[in-house]
Amino acid sequence: MAATERSQLRTYYRTELGTAWHGDAAEMLRRLEPGSVQAIITSPPFALRRKKRYGNRPESEYVPWFMSFVDLFRRVLRDNGSLVIELGGAWLPGEPVRSIYHFELLVELVRRGGFHLAEEFYWYNRAKIPSPAQWVTVDRVRVKDAVNVIWWLGKTERPKASNRNVLKPYGAHMEKLLRTGYNRGRRPSGWNVRHQFARDNGGAIPSNLIEVANTSSRGDYHSYCAEQGVELHPARFPREVPEFFIKFLTDPGDLVVDPFGGSNMTGAIAEELQRRWVCSELRGEYLRGSIGRFRNATGLRVYGARASATASGGDGQRRRGHAQAAPPRRAGDVLFVKERTSLVRRSVG
Numbered sequence: 001m002a003a004t005e006r007s008q009l010r011t012y013y014r015t016e017l018g019t020a021w022h023g024d025a026a027e028m029l030r031r032l033e034p035g036s037v038q039a040i041i042t043s044p045p046f047a048l049r050r051k052k053r054y055g056n057r058p059e060s061e062y063v064p065w066f067m068s069f070v071d072l073f074r075r076v077l078r079d080n081g082s083l084v085i086e087l088g089g090a091w092l093p094g095e096p097v098r099s100i101y102h103f104e105l106l107v108e109l110v111r112r113g114g115f116h117l118a119e120e121f122y123w124y125n126r127a128k129i130p131s132p133a134q135w136v137t138v139d140r141v142r143v144k145d146a147v148n149v150i151w152w153l154g155k156t157e158r159p160k161a162s163n164r165n166v167l168k169p170y171g172a173h174m175e176k177l178l179r180t181g182y183n184r185g186r187r188p189s190g191w192n193v194r195h196q197f198a199r200d201n202g203g204a205i206p207s208n209l210i211e212v213a214n215t216s217s218r219g220d221y222h223s224y225c226a227e228q229g230v231e232l233h234p235a236r237f238p239r240e241v242p243e244f245f246i247k248f249l250t251d252p253g254d255l256v257v258d259p260f261g262g263s264n265m266t267g268a269i270a271e272e273l274q275r276r277w278v279c280s281e282l283r284g285e286y287l288r289g290s291i292g293r294f295r296n297a298t299g300l301r302v303y304g305a306r307a308s309a310t311a312s313g314g315d316g317q318r319r320r321g322h323a324q325a326a327p328p329r330r331a332g333d334v335l336f337v338k339e340r341t342s343l344v345r346r347s348v349g
Contacts, residue, residue: 009280012287016299018267018277020287025259028280029072037076038160038254041245041266043086043237047101059090059101063108069259070113076257080160082249083115083153086123086237089145096135096142106151116157119208121150123241127213150210150241152249165247167203174204212240221263224292233263233286242266246273262286268293 009023009031021028047062073083090099109115128146135142170178178200214237225232242265246256252274258266261279263286270277271294281287294300 011303013291013302015271015294015297017271020264020267021280022284022287023280025280026069026072029076029259032076034075035078036255037081037257038078038250039082039084040073040257041084041242042258042260044260046088047090047099059099062101063105066105067108067113074155077155079156081155082159084150084245086148086150086241088148091132102149109153115153118152118154118159121152121208121210123148123150124209124211125214161249163205166206166244168206170204210241210244212238214238220295221292225289230289231285236263236265239265239269242269246270246275250275264290264293271297
């Protein structure tokens with residue numbers, strides 16, 4: 001949905017740290033305070049050849065559609081804030097030729113949107129299924145596409161970041177070198193290895209390649225969806241992707257936003273890491289399933305008659321959305337209440 005379109009925006013659920021909104025991303029962004037967001041971390045619908053259930057724009061419309069949100073992104077981001085966009089590749093119809101929509105979007109975000117490319121990242125999904133089948137497994141003229149791009153852009157040239165927050169454990173060889181010392185001196189490559197190379201900095205600086213398989217089929221989200229008979233979101237990204245960027249680009253207490261929330265993985269990781277969060281999603285069934293990621297979150301409240309009737313199995317009064325006295329709560333229980341305007345306004349203030 002373009003930023004010029006309007007739809008009713010309702011609180012779907014909230015915790016002490018965040019709020020999930022059901023409705024248009026542009027409407028949600030308009031309600032946020034200017035300069036309040038440290039990072040927008042999102043995986044929007046891709047420009048794929050085939051229409052998906054979660055809604056996706058064709059390649060010819062994709063860049064104008066996404067650019068319609070850019071002024072809103074800039075409005076809510078802090079001056080040292082970041083925009084992180086994970087995008088999958090696509091193929092042109094009928095030919096083994098790749099689309100360049102994600103590169104065109106990057107160019108537009110920099111040249112027309114006023115963002116600065118801090119660094120490009122890549123998510124390597126080693127378990128990805130070979131596709132398109134015609135070109136990869138039948139004609140055998142292409143190889144498996146297993147890498148998605150992740151554009152990290154800053155509102156200014158120096159967005160807040162610290163790679164000390166995402167250090168990786170040293171490998172066995174590096175551990176040995178730290179114990180025994182380096183063979184110092186100039187290398188054929190021209191590098192001069194000095195004594196600083198033997199300093200233990202608590203871990204290795206990661207590269208811009210995030211390698212993780214997206215094969216999870218168990219956990220709170222899956223079990224909750226199965227219990228409630230809710231459809232799983234078909235295009236979830238693994239926790240390691242938002243986790244890396246939330247740690248890298250934000251501190252506890254900062255506000256993280258995902259305008260295309262899906263199953264709200266970004267919000268769930270932000271909650272775990274003590275960041276405040278806001279997400280929006282057009283399809284209520286995906287938000288309903290995402291409640292499973294927050295069953296143990298402090299202060300979880302779910303709003304709306306339809307959500308409470310389906311997920312709680314409550315009596316007729318709850319199905320009509322009327323608040324009533326809550327029974328004693330246990331760890332992991334979900335509290336369903338009626339939406340109140342004052343809560344909606346306070347949750348994004």
